[in-house]
């Protein structure tokens with residue numbers, strides 16, 4: 001072996017693949033969709049050919065969920081998911097159609113829909129409309145769109161929370177994301193309640209764009225990059241003012257920490273360590289004794305924790321799990337790591353619906369076996385998928401912590 | 417995050433140590449960079465199969481004939497005899513059912529029809545008292561149509577040599593038709609993910625119809641990726657004994673063993689961090705204070721004690737650069753010649769010197785860093801070096817016993 005060969009390794013490590021096939025064992029798509037070549041074939045194996053001739057690109061790569069479970073399993077550090085996404089971005093000829101654009105612009109759609117929410121929610125639930133979307137747009141008719149809220153989180157925050165934040169010197173910047181803003185402001189409110197009770201003030205960004213995960217998945221790279229640049233500018237401003245930036249969605253965080261540099265080529269090394277999930281942020285403060293959480297003794301729940309794929313990739317489920325364990329009345333079971341099958345906008349597409357449900361089956365069965373009062377998970381699309389598929393209620397760990405919190409006692413313990 | 421013990425490496429070595437500690441109530445974490453070599457398991461754990469090229473019948477007795485550098489000699493025969501009886505019960509508690517004994521090797525069938533010594537073998541597989549006399553007059557070898565990672569022809573040649581009559585069959589069931597459409601993805605583990613109750617019922621019917629005249633059925637190990645439920649179900653539904661034969665990797669029973677051990681460890685309250693890599697450590701004289709990982713940096717992970725179980729070259733526990741053999745995580749001193757020419761022999765079949773390279777450890781298994789012994793780190797498993805697991809058939813024994821030795825009083 002020449003010395004040159006030894007040091008000549010791509011940033012995505014594809015030369016490091018030892019062909020062990022471990023990745024294929026964990027790919028959720030492989031077992032259910034024979035059209036998908038699997039991570040090894042679609043990733044490092046295919047890359048060798050594509051580097052020679054781009055027409056070796058195979059459109060079936062679009063079935064990849066970008067869940068990164070292959071990367072977590074790979075013993076050789078090959079960034080398989082990145083290789084596949086990059087190939088999809090660089091070589092695919094199909095351009096994103098109306099349906100993909102619509103699904104990709106979670107913020108734009110949300111912005112319009114919240115203004116019209118009673119109408120939109122009604123319309124999206126009408127069977128003829130669902131059928132029409134199915135036939136004309138290819139959005140599967142079995143899907144229920146998450147309901148849009150009549151009042152955005154940011155509106156609530158400005159009216160009811162903003163002023164109160166001035167009382168706190170310790171502060172953190174909250175990246176609420178599209179889901180909290182347009183569909184589920186309650187989660188944002190829960191976070192504000194929790195942080196304020198511990199003496200931490202919440203700032204929002206001046207200009208927050210969608211993290212871009214749906215745009216990347218739908219190959220709207222220019223739009224994703226433009227939004228990412230705005231977010232990075234805002235993150236830098238927050239960090240400069242001494243704040244960390246947190247989110248309640250593991251996918252938004254994974255996207256801003258890892259997909260920005262790996263897929264969009266935007267360097268974030270200067271601020272990357274300050275971007276984290278809310279549970280990691282909280283856990284660190286609790287562990288260092290900087291804040292104290294006091295819980296109601298009568299909050300009694302059996303909870304099953306589901307690790308979202310992107311949380312597994314971040315390696316941070318341990319923070320959510322350890323925080324939930326602090327609640328005295330919680331009996332916690334940690335489920336085996338299995339993909340729920342939705343993967344953001346993927347499962348909404350007609351061509352993916354049946355694979356999506358087949359992938360989720362293992363997880364659904366394992367939840368039913370535990371039969372918990374609540375399923376806890378840090379990802380909103382996992383929540384949709386589980387709630388659409390089986391009769392269990394799903395909550396973000398932050399909402400569970402907020403529910404279980406004894407606010408007065410916590411304020412007292414933190415000298416508020 | 418703080419733990420009593422952090423174990424770096426999540427394969428058989430790390431998991432054994434972790435379970436042993438967690439059972440004693442220690443707060444334990446495993447950090448594992450990807451999945452482990454258990455994914456290539458043959459389905460048997462070997463203790464000692466051969467010394468100086470001669471087959472071993474009684475592993476415990478044969479320990480005396482090993483070189484002094486061999487981890488078994490360093491653990492000592494007496495201590496080995498104290499630890500060995502703990503192994504099978506530990507596996508059983510984790511749900512891994514095995515057959516075998518450390519006094520006398522049993523024998524298992526390889527995918528190519530050879531017979532090899534084994535210590536403990538998963539109950540999926542057949543084992544024999546003797547390498548020559550097999551317990552069958554005739555067997556049916558049943559493959560799944562179009563499955564390329566299983567070789568009934570070799571298997572039957574090997575069995576016929578030992579006087580067993582073989583008939584070869586190929587069958588298929590509708591549940592696998594989907595997979596058959598992709599030649600690269602028709603693998604043992606993928607099939608195992610598809611074969612549910614219903615499919616196993618159909619498969620059992622096929623086996624019953626082909627195997628009427630055989631004493632036993634041998635088929636590729638394609639059942640039971642996350643637990644052994646489907647294996648037990650199939651056996652209950654088939655009228656003849658069914659034994660599995662390992663396939664090309666990835667090994668279904670191997671993945672299951674990994675999952676069962678991991679699940680048991682987590683049930684004991686352990687923390688398993690998969691897909692994370694320790695990038696470096698922070699030392700204070702002769703102690704390792706913290707480790708830093710890709711996922712948790714800039715926050716450190718801290719423990720009173722650390723066990724290094726990162727394996728040998730394959731899993732990057734050791735790395736050969738053009739000029740030196742190094743331990744890449746902490747830069748611990750390695751016991752290997754500086755001269756590259758002494759690392760390997762050109763004859764690919766002969767025992768390769770690099771297989772025996774490992775960390776330089778003291779009598780208590782502590783590594784050295786720039787000559788300073790690190791008192792709160794111990795090493796276990798194949799990173800120890802001093803033996804040739806391939807030639808001697810001692811890989812699993814080394815993994816399990818060196819970690820039990822560190823974690824058992």
Ligand code: SF4
Pocket residue numbers: 016017018019020021022023024039040043044073074075076077078080
């Ligand atoms: S797990 Fe990693 S090394 Fe193994 S085949 Fe997949 S990409 Fe290659």
Ligand code: SF4
Pocket residue numbers: 026027028029030038039042063064065066067068069070071080081084
């Ligand atoms: S990212 Fe997920 S879906 Fe894509 S190849 Fe990897 S494991 Fe499969």
